[in-house]
Amino acid sequence: MTESLKYDVLVAGGGSAGTSAAIAAARRGHRVLLVEEMNCLGGVSTGGGVAEWFASLEGMGNVFDETLGKMARFGARFANNRWFNPEYLKGVWQLNAEAAGVEILFHASVSRVLTTGDRVVSADITCCSQTLRVEADWFIDSSGEGDLCALAGASFEKGDAKGRVLHMSLTAWMYDTGEKQTLWLPEELTPIESEAELPGLGSGWKVSENRIYLNATKVMNRDPTDPFQLSAAEREARRQLLRIAHYVQRFEFPTYALAASGARIGIREGRRVTGDFVLTRDQVLDREGALHFDDGVAVATCQIDFHSLSKAGNSGWRQRLEPYNIPFRCLVSKDFANLMMAGKCISVDQVVHSSSRMTPTCVAMGQAVGTAAALATELRTDNIRKVPMETLRAALIADGMELDPAEHRAFAPDNSDFDEDDEAPV
Numbered sequence: 001m002t003e004s005l006k007y008d009v010l011v012a013g014g015g016s017a018g019t020s021a022a023i024a025a026a027r028r029g030h031r032v033l034l035v036e037e038m039n040c041l042g043g044v045s046t047g048g049g050v051a052e053w054f055a056s057l058e059g060m061g062n063v064f065d066e067t068l069g070k071m072a073r074f075g076a077r078f079a080n081n082r083w084f085n086p087e088y089l090k091g092v093w094q095l096n097a098e099a100a101g102v103e104i105l106f107h108a109s110v111s112r113v114l115t116t117g118d119r120v121v122s123a124d125i126t127c128c129s130q131t132l133r134v135e136a137d138w139f140i141d142s143s144g145e146g147d148l149c150a151l152a153g154a155s156f157e158k159g160d161a162k163g164r165v166l167h168m169s170l171t172a173w174m175y176d177t178g179e180k181q182t183l184w185l186p187e188e189l190t191p192i193e194s195e196a197e198l199p200g201l202g203s204g205w206k207v208s209e210n211r212i213y214l215n216a217t218k219v220m221n222r223d224p225t226d227p228f229q230l231s232a233a234e235r236e237a238r239r240q241l242l243r244i245a246h247y248v249q250r251f252e253f254p255t256y257a258l259a260a261s262g263a264r265i266g267i268r269e270g271r272r273v274t275g276d277f278v279l280t281r282d283q284v285l286d287r288e289g290a291l292h293f294d295d296g297v298a299v300a301t302c303q304i305d306f307h308s309l310s311k312a313g314n315s316g317w318r319q320r321l322e323p324y325n326i327p328f329r330c331l332v333s334k335d336f337a338n339l340m341m342a343g344k345c346i347s348v349d350q351v352v353h354s355s356s357r358m359t360p361t362c363v364a365m366g367q368a369v370g371t372a373a374a375l376a377t378e379l380r381t382d383n384i385r386k387v388p389m390e391t392l393r394a395a396l397i398a399d400g401m402e403l404d405p406a407e408h409r410a411f412a413p414d415n416s417d418f419d420e421d422d423e424a425p426v
């Protein structure tokens, strides 16, 4: 142990949710440490190379609005404005976090959490072969996989009844070189002969005139929270990617070359930390009109986007959903007074997760918990549940969040894709 530090808020994970949370808390004048394993902010949507916002973009709060605006000024949004260049998004998130006064620690991993009773007291952060012990009043787990909560001993769920989570994908980009590329596939890899043989999502590659996006690897039945399974997933995805790039050059874009792949494999689903409330499929499915909660602090608009857990290719369950509130109770670990979650790891069942996990929704949730932590500090309370919901909701509305789900439009571009043969998870 080399150093001991104290902050008002510690945010574990600088993805879409965590960066938003840190900005929301810091710009209200609070001391915020944002701990991130990679060398950039944005998580899956930057380092992971996933460059599409797949949910409604309006009314998600001014943290997201400012990000969208700067991306447009860089000319880094294209196609239908939902696609973007992730390299610029890295810069935008960083500049916005710096402007808000967030202390950013890159190459840093939360590796141990100390608790007393129902309070998280401190987290150990491993960085540059050192361990920093960081105390904070409020802890936000936006690590995607719920690492901080798991280390604290909080309750969580993972996957379906058999523990299966949505597949992982290593994404990649190919650019037009203007010259026919040399085709080569290492002998140990089998060529892909048709689109039907693609491991994951295929076709629709082209994002702009000279670049294509590959979200076509599919690694199933691996646990992203298990060290050896995660590495096995990375290796399997890398082999798939070489085969896919070879297929694309051979059959569709002979002048394109691989330009970049995600710095790490994209994890769609890890732990779902159990909160004071679990939002379930029964509540969001088969209803007419928007779903409102009195403690709604964000709105999810995306369709169910449940990729098949057992079949390769594009199969899955896609179904339009009317917009619904994310209740604040889904963002508070049921086991602790000062521990919140935002992003992929919140308290929803696996079906709701397939919709709530989309990037714009994660950013909105982040703003909600960051604002809650700030208000809790300002109110000098010792339990996040004591922040009055009307105060939190009013602050979010003032900061550009449309919290009435009836004012949002359902986002369901693939609504007709449901394959009756796919398993519908229970």
Ligand SMILES: Cc1cc2nc3c(=O)[nH]c(=O)nc-3n(C[C@H](O)[C@H](O)[C@H](O)COP(=O)(O)OP(=O)(O)OC[C@H]3O[C@@H](n4cnc5c(N)ncnc54)[C@H](O)[C@@H]3O)c2cc1C
Pocket (backbone or CB within 6 Å): 012, 013, 014, 015, 016, 017, 018, 035, 036, 037, 038, 042, 043, 044, 045, 050, 051, 052, 053, 054, 055, 108, 109, 110, 111, 142, 143, 144, 145, 147, 148, 168, 169, 170, 171, 215, 265, 266, 267, 268, 342, 343, 344, 345, 357, 358, 359, 360, 362
């Ligand atoms: C392949 C793929 C395609 C997708 N396609 C789309 C799409 O088209 N549109 C869309 O809107 N959404 C899409 N999604 C979903 C969406 O991108 C993610 O759910 C969302 O970005 C998650 O944001 P997050 O902040 O919760 O988590 P993440 O983006 O995963 O961020 C978590 C961050 O925490 C860091 N971290 C992890 N553990 C620790 C630790 N112990 N200590 C410190 N830091 C840690 C990670 O490095 C990461 O930066 C896709 C997801 C995947 C995987």
